[in-house]
Structure formats: structure tokens, C-alpha cells
Amino acid sequence: MKIALRIAIGWFALALAMDVRAALVSHNLNQSNELAGGPAYLRVSIDDQGLPGRINFNVSVLGPLIDIADHNFGIQKFGFNSAFSISSSKVTGLPSNWHYDRGGNMSGFGRFDAGVKADHGNERRSSLSFSITGISMDTIASYLQPSSGHAGNGNYFFAAHVAGFDSPYYDCVTSAYFAGSTPVSPNPVPLPGAAGLLLAGLAIAGVFGRRAKKPEARTDPL
Incomplete structure (x- = not known):
């Protein structure tokens, strides 16, 4: 007893x-500067599970791009926004040969506060994970912020540069930028x-x- x-x-x-408070939210990137808008090309999932004060990102390439993947295919750069200041010391868990990047302009989708980037083209990935740590009082909502500045293709929460594909419908297009803020419904909140x-x-x-x-x-x- x-x-x-x-x-x-x-x-x-x-x-x-x-x-x-542990939760998970996901958004699709369904806009592109080169390919047709509409299909869910990538998905960004953010959760606050694990150690207190840690926000986890996972970025995955989805079917419409996987179906046309070619040599050395994958995500080369990912941009996001934050209600707080981000520095390289706050970004942890990146794959080898990836580094923190200041973000900047993402080809027609506005200016992003922060980002992560592969050191070389041969380090592209179909799935990317990393965490934000050491920022007091941040939540998942802190990273659901639209890009700023002029954006000919629209301002969105997230953007990614994907390269190494070969579309039969777009001659000579082997890379493109993708962006979006479309929530995945329903968003599970465990x-x-x-x-x-x-x-x-x-x-x-x-x-x-x-x-x-x-x-x-x-x-x-x-």
C-alpha cells in the first residue's frame, strides 16, 4: 500500500x-515567387514542450515539392519573425553546417527578423528542426508575426528557400522561395x-x- x-x-x-501550457501549432507555406500559389509546399510546426522557456521549430517539405525533388534537394534557408530580439546565442539545436542568419528580405515576401541557413548548398534538408531558448516571457504567439516592409508577394509569418527540384511545368526553375501563414486546421493543443x-x-x-x-x-x- x-x-x-x-x-x-x-x-x-x-x-x-x-x-x-504545452501546445503545438502548425502553419502551411502555400505561396511561392516562382511556382503556383495554393498547394501546401512546406509546413512549420512550433511547440513549447520540453524544457521551460524553450520554443521548438520544425520545418518540413511536403508532397508537392517532394514529388519534383531532384539532386541535392531541400531547404537552404528559413526565415521567421519574433516579437523579441533574436541573436545567434538564442538559436540552438541546428543541424551540423547550419547557422543563425539575420533573416532579411526573402524575395518578394518582405523582411524577416531572423533566420537559419545552410553553410553550403550540399547541406540542404527536407526537414529542419531547431529551438529558441533564453528569451524571458516568449510564447508560441511571439513567433506568429508577419514580415515587414514592402512585399510584392505579400507579408507572411514564415518563408523558406528551397532548391534542387525539377518541375515539369516550369522550365529551368530549380529553386524558389515559399511563404505562408495558413493555419493547419484543427491545430492540436495537447x-x-x-x-x-x-x-x-x-x-x-x-x-x-x-x-x-x-x-x-x-x-x-x-
């Missing part, structure tokens, strides 16, 4: 330590901390329930 109670209390403590609290509470209730239910006194026949 004591062991079961300790386990339940341990789960309760672990759940308290978890970030109950709350692992809250779920953990619920499970831990049920476990503790079960332990005390068993303790409260005492066996009836046994009477032997004479």
Missing part, C-alpha cells in the same frame, strides 16, 4: 513539474501536464479508496 501511494505521489509531482495531473489524481484517489474500504469482520459459526 505504501509503495502504491508513493508511486501515485511521484506521478503527481512529475505532472506538477510539467508545463501545462496539454500533457494537465493530463498527467488527472491521471495522478485518479491514482491517488484509488489508493485512498482502497485504504478506506476495510474488510468486513469475519464471524466463524459456532
